[in-house]
Amino acid sequence: MESPAAKSKYHKDRVVQALRASNWQRENGRIQLRELIQNFISFFSGGFSDVRLELLTQSHAQIEGAIRSLFRADRGVHPLWCILFAWFAESCEAIRHASQPVRRERSAPLTSEELTGLMAQFGTVTGVANALALNVAAVSVLCKRYGIQASWRPKHIDQSITEEVVAAFRQGSSPAEIQKRYRISRTAVYRIAAAVPDIVTPARRRVLSRTDAAKSHWLTARVQYPDLPDTTLRRMLPAVWAQLRRNAPDWLCETRRVATKLSPKKGRPEPSQPLLGQLEQAISAAEARCDKDNSLPGHKSLYRLRRLTGLSDYAFQATNHCLGNPRITESRIHFVRRRCIWAQSRLNPTSRSLWRVARTARLRPDSIRQAVSHFDANKRSSR
Known part of the structure; x- marks a missing residue:
């Protein structure tokens, strides 16, 4: 009894699985296209006596088109390519690259009601921090921000010093000046500033100023080049894009512009006939x-x-x-x-x-x- 074609190792889905097992497709779904084409050509170079197979396995354009059709479910591919790629996947394995760290999305901060319930359940700041997998300092800042009572140990910084530090921040003093004036640590200064959301430190004020300037520059470039997509503008203005990507990623995503039309692909020009004639004579010689x-x-x-x-x-x-x-x-x-x-x-x-x-x-x-x-x-x- 013949086995179905779907179970053959030369089936399109099985060939894709073999290439993935050989690390030619990374975990994020990206294909190592350039390395795959180079190794495919080297693997089959001089391996066929048939001129048609030799030309087929040495053409960058043909191989790239076959790879893209192979990894797309809505496209068909000739069985010959499935056989060639199955042989290649059995003998050649890609070099593993270090996987890029996955960027974690920032979770929303706890609300006053949620933190009050957790404090009533665990009783201490340390217990809440352990339950939420946070550090104690972050939970302490949230308690001070929402005015939630907690069992604090006696500290040098009392309520009057905290109010003076907040007033100094609003007057435009820098953390170094506040540290020297009230003789407290720099960490304590920043914790007090974090407990009051509307405080903007001088360093943060400078960052916001540079970010606003970058936004203005980016919008001006869009007006100046209305037909260019954001990818091209990013290459033209790398420093502006880096500033926005670092300090205003949400604004950059909201104002992203997608290309409305694609430029036609330019093919390689064919060599001139006189040049081919000279090349034929040189090879014959x-x-x-x-x-x-x-x-x-x-x-x-x-x-x-x-x-x-x-x-x-x-x-x-x-x-x-x-x-x-x-x-x-x-x-x-x-x-x-x-x-x-x-x-x-x-x-x-x-x-x-x-x-x-x-x-x-x-x-x-x-x-x-x-x-x-x-x-x-x-x-x-x-x-």
Whole structure:
């Protein structure tokens, strides 16, 4: 009985699961696209004798389109891509990156009624702090803010000093000046300020001033460039965006603008025909250098052709598929055959033994035997 296609390891969903298990898709759902394409090309480079498969597995555009279709439920993908990506996921695993810490949302502060009920239940500030997983200082600040009675230990700072500190803050004094004037710690000064929500410290006042200036600058840029999305404005004004992202994230989210239209994708221009003609002549000359009669034949690999023509790897890969006869790496069997033919032409017909041919061609005798058996099998199958 045949098993259903959904249980096959080459099914689209199973292939996606295999890529996720190999860490090519992170926990946050993002695909490591650039690393995936590079490793996919390297994995299948020179792995197929069929020109069509070789071109398919070496094309950035084709691979990227297949990956995006594979990870989208509303798109179909050719079964050949499922097989290739399943093989790739079984053999190649992505390097794990340190996961980014999840940003926790700030919880709303306790209300006066909630804190009063918790104090009546636990009785002490420490008990409430342990129940809410907060520090004692935060609970103490909330009790002072709402005027809730608690069992405080005797302190140097009484109610009169607290009122004087609050008045000094409202007059514009800095925490350092208040600390020196009343001879209390800087932590005590900030706790008193935190207990009164309407107090704005000089440092906070400066931050608010810079934030207001950044908001004005951001809105001016929007008016000046009405067609640009926020992502482009962020790249144009990184310092302004950082100031708003740090000190006014809610305002930034509320006033966010989404792009209304997308710019058309620019394709890569095709090489000119005269340039392709010159490239064809250069590659033909490089192949002829590998077949010189007076020298040992060389392997016609893409690497050797690229080195002989003086092209970079990017230029060769980008223009090779545009040629009338795209080049592929010569197979090992054909390379051994050319070496043997060259060696036999230089030996006496009476002394063409296997070890002499191998020594002249600089090959191992086993390599020659494998090539001969391969061509004999092809002859028998063609009959």
